Amino acid sequence: MKLYYSPGACSMASRIVFNELGQQPEFVRTDIYAKRTEDGRDFREINPLGYVPALELDGGEVLIENGAILPYIASLKPGAVAPSGDALAEAKLHQALAFLSSELHKAFGPFFGKPEGAAREALLKRLDTRLDYVEQHFGDGREYWLGDDFTVADALAFVILSWAGHFGISYADRPNIARYVERIGRRESVRKALEAEGLLQAA
Numbered sequence: 003m004k005l006y007y008s009p010g011a012c013s014m015a016s017r018i019v020f021n022e023l024g025q026q027p028e029f030v031r032t033d034i035y036a037k038r039t040e041d042g043r044d045f046r047e048i049n050p051l052g053y054v055p056a057l058e059l060d061g062g063e064v065l066i067e068n069g070a071i072l073p074y075i076a077s078l079k080p081g082a083v084a085p086s087g088d089a090l091a092e093a094k095l096h097q098a099l100a101f102l103s104s105e106l107h108k109a110f111g112p113f114f115g116k117p118e119g120a121a122r123e124a125l126l127k128r129l130d131t132r133l134d135y136v137e138q139h140f141g142d143g144r145e146y147w148l149g150d151d152f153t154v155a156d157a158l159a160f161v162i163l164s165w166a167g168h169f170g171i172s173y174a175d176r177p178n179i180a181r182y183v184e185r186i187g188r189r190e191s192v193r194k195a196l197e198a199e200g201l202l203q204a205a
Contacts, residue, residue, distance in 0.1 A: 003027035004058040006048060008034045009199040010165075012068055012107060013055035015157040017198065019075045021191035022083050022152070027057075029198070069099045072154035084153050091148070098147050098155040106132050106162050113169040126171075133176060136163070140178035145185070152189070160186040 005027050007013035011034070020027060031040040037052050039045050049056040049066050057065045057074065065071050076084035085091030109129040117125055147155040163183050166173060173180040186192060196202035
């Protein structure tokens, strides 16, 4: 398998999950602006939409979208990083991935364009509603997104929530999120992913 990634992008969630499972596909660094892979290929030949992640399977098939890729990786070791055999628990995982991808990720996305003034304030208001939901979600004291166990949802949530610091967004008034991000960030799988993508100095 080949995972096409860009450092710090949401594709890092897949790397974290591979680390959790003790599996290492081939990682192919991709310039999502130039649409080129590190070996010079036109990335749009792999994913016509031009964004990461993309997971190329051994048979040549390509999966895109975190909502498909993360459950597929989890299926390599059923029950390890995703619910298995419980229809409601599986539905809650898909619910989490849908929210994280379509709501939280999309609310953070515009900040990569470095908006200023009134535009930034408008975007912050939209983001605040999503962050308020996340803060409330962890208000029951749960350790992980689905409850007691780390799942692929936590890998994705950690990556997206970690973008806040790059945009000057503080979690000082959202202690549940702050504790969650810190807790997930201490996992060995996460630290290895950060280090591999040049976002954490080697110990």
